Amino acid sequence: MTRYSSPRNDGGIVFGFVILGIGVLLLLKKIGIFIPTWVLTWPMILIAIGLFTLIKHEFKSLFGAFILFLGTYFLLKNEFHLAFSLDRYIFPVGLIVLGLYLITKKKKEQDLIRNIKADWQKSRKSKVDQPIGGDTNESDSSSSTSSFSSSTASGAASNMGGTSFSDTLNIDAILSGVNKRILSKNLKGGKLTAAFGGIDLDLTQADIQGPITIQVDVIFGGMKILVPPHWDIRTEVSNIAAGIEDKRIYRDTAIDPEKVVILKGTVLFGGLEIKSF
Template sequence: MVNRSGKVWAGLFIVGIGALLLLRNFGLYLPHWIFNWSNWLIVIGLFVGARHNFRNSGWFVMVLIGSYFTLEEIFRGYDMSNVVFPIMLLALGLFLILKPKSTHNFKKNKWKRKNEAYNKFESVNPLGQETEAIKEDIKGDFNANDYIESINVFGGSNQIIYSKNLKGGEITAVFGGGDINLTQADFEGQVVLDVTAIFGGVKIVVPPTWQIKSEVTAVFGGVDDKRTIYPAGEQVNKLVIIRGTVLFGGVEFKSY
């Protein structure tokens, strides 16, 4: 089943903007700072955090920066830097100390639950009627190198993936970009990449024979396959499924 969380959050984001604009056009008084650019940064930060279960720190940095400039706009005419800036530093420090476990631990626990589910399944189904591929996927040991994790907020990164047992991953680009090279990677069957691109872009380099299936929710953006087209002579058994949200950004596939 396709993950619909990206569609829901993108829809709420657009509905919120539309509602505020409509209320203003009907003459309802709204504070001047409501439409300040820093508030959109806060909303985008919360959006990115919710999409990734608030596991990385990029969303918090965006909320922190947006909050600083929003407070300055609200208390225009007062020098807030002597108070707000130290508070922001305290909040950032506390977040780094108390932030949730890393993504790798989250995935490791998820893999552990799959192993427990497999053991429970074996106890009630000793004949093992599921396919061998599903059994191996459930029983497989967790390896962090088999997952892609690329977080790009106000910056960029370039990664070459060498895993021969790729399991999928998460790619985030907010006001930045991420380049992922999968030409040295391999996997069996299909993998799922969860992409969040907001005012940013993601470029993924894959072999020309791999299949690409997009299940992305795109708003003022999209997924573009710019690979060279080869004759369908070679059997294709690799499928990359792209899910997530693209908002004022894009995902681009290329091959060498």
């Protein structure tokens, strides 16, 4: 059975400190201690969420960096009246950064697939060169290589939507929508990010071999996850100005204690919906 291991950075503890800090500031203000007004503004909330997400992902989260940038920009502009005159540039620059991110990510995936395929073909060739069963092995090798090429192309294309056999989720819906069905029988978890977009994820044909964790980050977007009725879904998601709805249909089907999905992450100005068939 796959063992569940906690991430190195405990997001719940970090978020707890954020809430604790806000509470302390409010208390100090109520008892008459001077607190700058900008400390309790909405851009500071974005900054706190951005830092929280970056710390949780060891400063490797595009989502956290984006939220931190937005919070810092609007704080400096609205509260400190710093005239950056960047409003008209934010959207096109954001698209450029997003495009570079997607191109780089896709290139890394293609390089990885190419290396795996080359190693596999090298291994098969070494077996074909053996004297036993020469023609038969060569025929099998050609057939297997063709099959491998087809499955590799299918796996590469699955990132764009549709059906995927991947054991690890890595779906980004940024200024777009993704509708994906997972068919893996050994799903190991992964990451879902929806920023100004939406994700529809169908896990009804998938299977898991023990507890898994799925990281969920939503900002100004929506996410719907369809799961089998016998899975145990545990939601540990922080929601701010957002809604989390569990619309699963509870039937007589017993919950399987081995099928545990832990949802962790942040939902900001968006929605997360969990359903079953």
